[in-house]
Amino acid sequence: MVGIKNNRRTQYTQTSLKQALIQLLQQQPLAKVTVTELCQQADLNRSTFYTHYHDPMALFQAIESDLITAIRPLLAGTEPDLPAILTVLQQQQAATLVICRNLNESTRLQQFLTSIRHETALDYRHWFQTDDPVMLDYYFDFFLGGSLRVITTWLQNGAQQSPIQVATVIMTIMQRLATDQNRHETLFN
Numbered sequence: 001m002v003g004i005k006n007n008r009r010t011q012y013t014q015t016s017l018k019q020a021l022i023q024l025l026q027q028q029p030l031a032k033v034t035v036t037e038l039c040q041q042a043d044l045n046r047s048t049f050y051t052h053y054h055d056p057m058a059l060f061q062a063i064e065s066d067l068i069t070a071i072r073p074l075l076a077g078t079e080p081d082l083p084a085i086l087t088v089l090q091q092q093q094a095a096t097l098v099i100c101r102n103l104n105e106s107t108r109l110q111q112f113l114t115s116i117r118h119e120t121a122l123d124y125r126h127w128f129q130t131d132d133p134v135m136l137d138y139y140f141d142f143f144l145g146g147s148l149r150v151i152t153t154w155l156q157n158g159a160q161q162s163p164i165q166v167a168t169v170i171m172t173i174m175q176r177l178a179t180d181q182n183r184h185e186t187l188f189n
Contacts, residue, residue, distance in 0.1 A: 014052055014062070016042040018095075021059050025098040030060055030105050057105075063095050064108040075116070082171060086151065086163035093155050100152050113144065127178035143174060 020041035024033050033056045039046050053059045070088045074081045089096045099106050117140050124139045125131055147170050154166050 010052070013042075013044065013048060016044060017049065017052065017059055018063050018066075021056065021063065022094045022098050025060075025102065026094070030056060030102050060102070060105070061108050064099060064106055067092055067095055067099060068108060068112050072112075075119075082167035083163045086154075086166050089151060090155065090159050090163060093159065097152060097155055100148055103148075146170075146173065 017038060020038050021033065024037055024041055035046055035049050035056065038056060038059070039049050042049075053062065067088075070092070071085055074084045074088070099109060103109065117137070120140060120143075121133075121136050124136045128135070128139055130136065150166065150170055154161065
């Protein structure tokens with residue numbers, strides 16, 4: 001029973017620290033968050049923090065990892081399950097918004113997005129009739145930026161629409177742009 005109790009205590013402590021960091025990041029950037037503030041917010045002592053994390057960045061990376069772990073299986077297969085991904089993001093709304101606001105500091109998410117960038121390059125090659133890696137990166141950045149903007153606006157507005165409705169908006173725009181680009185290429189070639 002000792003292992004179970006310690007495991008529960010560890011999970012509780014890590015969850016408390018993650019929630020404290022999310023709350024602090026809603027008010028200030030990650031670079032300004034201190035261990036002292038985290039411990040005060042979580043009502044834990046500094047030694048407890050250092051038992052689990054090296055610094056606030058390591059805690060932030062743990063939050064990122066949790067979100068990526070939940071999303072990764074939904075990207076498997078030929079078509080990602082966008083409504084299911086949006087459901088996860090909705091369930092982890094505070095963490096999602098904090099990570100999106102701190103996207104440049106989000107090293108794990110950047111690595112994750114790099115793998116998605118490579119996986120989607122084939123689609124973009126087909127849709128936009130180009131093998132130019134710079135142009136493919138522009139297409140990816142455009143779709144990623146637009147999708148993130150739609151998702152963050154949706155979450156900030158209380159996620160009034162269903163994940164299926166938001167997924168439909170994103171996919172419709174992507175398909176429409178790809179169709180228009182193919183039509184444009186046909187007209188000018």
